[in-house]
Amino acid sequence: xxxxxxxxxxxxxxxxxxxxxxxxxxxxxxxxxxxxxxxxxxxxxxxxxxxxxxxxxxxxxxxxxxxxxxxxxxxxxxxxxxxxxxxxxxxxxxxxxxxxxxxxxxxxxxxxxxxxxxxxxxxxxxxxxxxxxxxxxxxxxxxxxxxxxxxxxxxxxxxxxxxxxxxxxxxxxxxxxxxxxxxxxxxxxxxxxxxxxxxxxxxxxxxxxxxxxxxxxxxxxxxxxxxxxxxxxxxxxxxxxxxxxxxxxxxxxxxxxxxxxxxxxxxxxxxxxxxxxxxxxxxxxxxxxxxxxxxxxxxxxxxxxxxxxxxxxxxxxxxxxxxxxxxxxxxxxxxxxxxxxxxxxxxxxxxxxxxx
Numbered sequence: 001x002x003x004x005x006x007x008x009x010x011x012x013x014x015x016x017x018x019x020x021x022x023x024x025x026x027x028x029x030x031x032x033x034x035x036x037x038x039x040x041x042x043x044x045x046x047x048x049x050x051x052x053x054x055x056x057x058x059x060x061x062x063x064x065x066x067x068x069x070x071x072x073x074x075x076x077x078x079x080x081x082x083x084x085x086x087x088x089x090x091x092x093x094x095x096x097x098x099x100x101x102x103x104x105x106x107x108x109x110x111x112x113x114x115x116x117x118x119x120x121x122x123x124x125x126x127x128x129x130x131x132x133x134x135x136x137x138x139x140x141x142x143x144x145x146x147x148x149x150x151x152x153x154x155x156x157x158x159x160x161x162x163x164x165x166x167x168x169x170x171x172x173x174x175x176x177x178x179x180x181x182x183x184x185x186x187x188x189x190x191x192x193x194x195x196x197x198x199x200x201x202x203x204x205x206x207x208x209x210x211x212x213x214x215x216x217x218x219x220x221x222x223x224x225x226x227x228x229x230x231x232x233x234x235x236x237x238x239x240x241x242x243x244x245x246x247x248x249x250x251x252x253x254x255x256x257x258x259x260x261x262x263x264x265x266x267x268x269x270x271x272x273x274x275x276x277x278x279x280x281x282x283x284x285x286x287x288x289x290x291x292x293x294x295x296x297x298x299x300x301x302x303x304x305x306x307x308x309x310x311x312x313x314x315x316x317x318x319x320x321x322x323x324x325x326x327x328x329x330x331x332x333x334x335x336x337x338x339x340x341x342x343x344x345x346x347x348x349x350x351x352x353x354x355x356x
Contacts, residue, residue: 002015002017002213004017004018004021005021005093005096005097006018006020006021006096006097006098007097007098009107009108009117010107010108010110010117010118011235013235013238013239013242014242015213016212016214016238017212018096019057019059019060019062019063019148020059020063020095020096020098020105021087021092021096022060022063022212023084023085023086023087023092024060024084024208024211024212025057025060025061025064025084026057026200026204026205026207026208026234027056027057027198027200027201027204028057028061028197028198031061031195031197032061032064032065032081032082033080033081033082034195035048035065035068035082035195036065036068036078036079036080036081036082037080039068039069039072039075039078040075040076040078040079040080041075042075042076044075044173045192045193046165046168046172046173046174047165047168047173047174047175047176047191047192047193048173048174048175048176048192048193048195049150049175049176049178049181049184049188049189049192049193049194049195050062050175050176050177050178050195050197051178051179051181051194051195051196051197052179052196052197052198052199053179053199053231053232053233054179054233054235054236055233055234055235055236055237056197056198056199056200056232056233056234057197057200057234058177058178058197059146059148059149059177061197062146062148062175062177063085063095063096063146064082064084064085065082065175066095066102066103066144066146066173066175067085067091067092067095068082068083068085069141069142069144069173070091070095070100070102070103070141070142071085071091073139073140073141073142101135101137102137102139102141102142102143102144103143103144103146104128104129104132104143104144104145104146105146105148106121106125106126106128106129106145106146106147106148107121107125107147107148107149107152108120108121108152109121109122109124109125120152120153120154120157121147121150121152121153121154121157122154122156122157123154123156123157123160125157126147126153126157126160126161126164127160129145129160129161129164130164132145133145133164133169133172141171142171142172142173143169143171143172143173144172144173144174144175145164145172145173145174145175146175146177147161147174147175147176147177148177149176149177149178149179150176150177150178150184150188151178151179151180151181151183151184155185158184158185158188159185161188162185162187162188162191165188165191165192166191174192176188176192181194198232199231199232199233200232200233200234201232202227202228202232205227205230205232205233205234205237206223206227208234209234209237209238212234212238214234214237214238214241215241215242216241217241217246222246225246225250226240226241226246229245229246229249229288231291239280239284240284243280243281243284244272244281245280245281245284245288248269248272248273248281248284248285248288249284249285249288251265251268251269251272252269252285252288252289252292252341255269255341255345256292256341256344256345256348256349258345259349261341261342261345261346261349266338266341266342267334267338269285269337269341270333270334270337270338270341271334273285273333273337274333274334274337282333282337285337286323286340289319289340289341289344290316290319290320290323292344292348293312293315293316293319293344293347294312294313294316296312296348297309297312297313297316300312312347315343315347319340319343319344322336322339322340323336323340
């Protein structure tokens with residue numbers, strides 16, 4: 001039975017370990033070797049930026065690398081490869097619990113008064129960095145500052161972090177997690193060594209989900225569909241299985257592939273993704289629609305149909321803005337989804353008729 005020892009975060013999933021308490025890291029073998037080699041040779045950059053889609057293990061890799069450094073405080077004596085951390089070790093448990101003297105993990109703070117997490121990483125969180133760096137670790141080892149994810153920082157927080165990145169103390173490592181590089185200040189990106197991490201391969205993802213004890217469909221066809229729809233992200237896979245997301249995407253496929261727009265089915269799908277305690281389902285359906293547009297645009301570009309690719313890319317931008325407006329202005333979610341589904345059916349249906 002899984003027992004959580006890490007504090008819950010804004011994006012915690014039930015019965016799934018937080019990155020700091022997760023001993024399993026799938027994929028990213030090349031990055032692991034490069035990081036361990038750079039540390040051993042003394043050529044490690046003082047600020048690393050792990051970039052890639054959500055849920056592929058960026059933060060888990062950051063915690064594993066921090067454990068590697070803590071276990072081998074003398075870089076010259078460190079192994080050339082990064083071994084999995086020992087979950088029974090004191091350092092592992094302290095880091096997971098947020099109690100390790102050499103590690104500062106910054107993420108969206110929980111506001112006790114409001115009983116909810118902030119929507120951004122605030123400047124008050126980043127101010128903790130200077131206080132943390134003013135303290136000398138008991139063993140004189142490395143100090144690691146992990147910002148997770150850095151693209152959640154507001155402008156004030158980003159500018160405050162920039163000052164620390166410009167003049168870092170000795171034996172200090174910054175690791176920034178980024179789901180979208182474009183959301184970071186160019187000045188922050190320029191001061192970091194970017195480590196681009198790719199989505200997990202299907203066998204890696206399936207193996208990781210098994211190790212984590214995640215629910216998997218019994219039917220082979222549904223398991224294949226789950227892995228395909230997860231896009232190499234363990235987080236996506238868990239969301240699809242725990243919150244009915246796989247069923248939502250199957251209904252979406254059926255609705256958009258029909259020659260005529262099935263209004264009744266569209267209403268049923270909209271109701272399934274809205275209402276009380278349906279935030280995750282709402283997010284899953286919005287993301288599935290965006291992914292469908294981006295995949296179709298990419299396929300058009302590969303086929304040499306640049307005009308269609310550009311038109312679909314513009315549709316993606318418009319849909320992304322509509323989703324953001326629905327959240328920002330608290331618009332009627334069911335009407336938003338119905339409008340989105342109708343728009344997609346007209347766009348994609350037009351493509352199908354052209355190719356027929």
